[in-house]
Amino acid sequence: DGGITQSPKYLFRKEGQNVTLSCEQNLNHDAMYWYRQDPGQGLRLIYYSQIVNDFQKGDIAEGYSVSREKKESFPLTVTSAQKNPTAFYLCASSASWGLAGSLEQFFGPGTRLTVL
Amino acid sequence: AQSVAQPEDQVNVAEGNPLTVKCTYSVSGNPYLFWYVQYPNRGLQFLLKYITGDNLVKGSYGFEAEFNKSQTSFHLKKPSALVSDSALYFCAVRDNTNAGKSTFGDGTTLTVKP
Numbered sequence: 001d002g003g004i005t006q007s008p009k010y011l012f013r014k015e016g017q018n019v020t021l022s023c024e025q026n027l028n029h030d031a032m033y034w035y036r037q038d039p040g041q042g043l044r045l046i047y048y049s050q051i052v053n054d055f056q057k058g059d060i061a062e063g064y065s066v067s068r069e070k071k072e073s074f075p076l077t078v079t080s081a082q083k084n085p086t087a088f089y090l091c092a093s094s095a096s097w098g099l100a101g102s103l104e105q106f107f108g109p110g111t112r113l114t115v116l
Numbered sequence: 117a118q119s120v121a122q123p124e125d126q127v128n129v130a131e132g133n134p135l136t137v138k139c140t141y142s143v144s145g146n147p148y149l150f151w152y153v154q155y156p157n158r159g160l161q162f163l164l165k166y167i168t169g170d171n172l173v174k175g176s177y178g179f180e181a182e183f184n185k186s187q188t189s190f191h192l193k194k195p196s197a198l199v200s201d202s203a204l205y206f207c208a209v210r211d212n213t214n215a216g217k218s219t220f221g222d223g224t225t226l227t228v229k230p
Contacts, residue, residue, distance in 0.1 A: 004159075033218075042206065042222040043160075058217070090159055103167065103210060104150055105218060107159035 003027065006091050006108035013078070013085070013115050021076045021111045023091035030096040032074035033105065036060060037088040046089075049074055050096075078113065086115045118143040120209050122221035129197045130229055137192040137224045139207030149190040150208040150218070151181055160206060166190060177201070197228045 004025045013019045025032065031050050035043040045058030049068040063082025068074055074093075078085045089112075092105040119142045129135045141147055148167055152160040164175025171183045181192045190207060204225050210218040 006159075035220075043220040045217060045219075048217060088157075092160075103148055104162040104165050105152075105160075106162070107152075109159045110157070112157070 004091060004093055004106055004108035006089075006111050008111060009109065011111055011113045013113060015115060016080045018077055018079050019113065021078070021089055021091075021113070023074045023076065023108060025072055025074075025091075025093045025106070025108075027093055027095075027106060028071070029093035029106070030071070031094045032068065033092045033094075034058075034064075034066065034074070034076045035090045035092065037090060037110075043090065046076065085113055088112050118209050118211060118219045120207050120219050120221040122205075122207055122224045124224050125222075126225045126227065128227045128229065131199055132196050135192075135194050135197040135201070135226065135228070137205050137207075137226060139190045139192065139221060140188050141190060141207070141209045142188065143209050143211065145211070147188075147190075148210040149181075149183065150210065151175065151179070151190075151192050152206045152208065152220075154204045154206065154223075163192070163205075197226075199228050199230055202226055202228045 007022045033048040034046040044060050046064050047066045049055035052071050055068050065077045088110050090110050091108040094105045121140045150165045151163040154160045163179050164173050166173050166183045174180045179194050204223045206223050207221040208218045
């Protein structure tokens, strides 16, 4: 089965702790993305990566960090600097521009993070 | 800067009636437009896209969308709604760089009543 997996599905964090959300894809996609979704709101882009070992800040990168050491993996760390981290986090991937017929994003099932 | 507007937070239709979920966009250059659907506590699923060509795009589950360049709109439509179509729908626009960022609208909740 091809697709994107995220783990864990639910995550609880105490204030002051860093946590890392996992995202893995076996679609051979170059680009990967992290979004945050809050109730009643759309998706806000946290970070994105066009290629291995490269990534760019999105619209709300403060308090988050990422790495892209492998093509299939794009983990997101929510640091203690993120003041309001409780949200639903979505990872996505898309093929590169060279594959013009495949620009849509494929999403994982999400991780719901709750700060206690 | 690119942006997307979904002017209706909620759309209610009766089963069997046609449905429309509205989307307008702003982007420099040629737009690449997408519709996604999200069911509760799940990730988004791709429905359809406009890249170039025919202004009427057909997608999954009987949905279609019409690209209107002069009105900068990309409304989602279905001729006959099903109760199972009830979900949260997102319109998105993407720039034409390599793996460019997509900007999503705030979403429209579609409720189809029996």
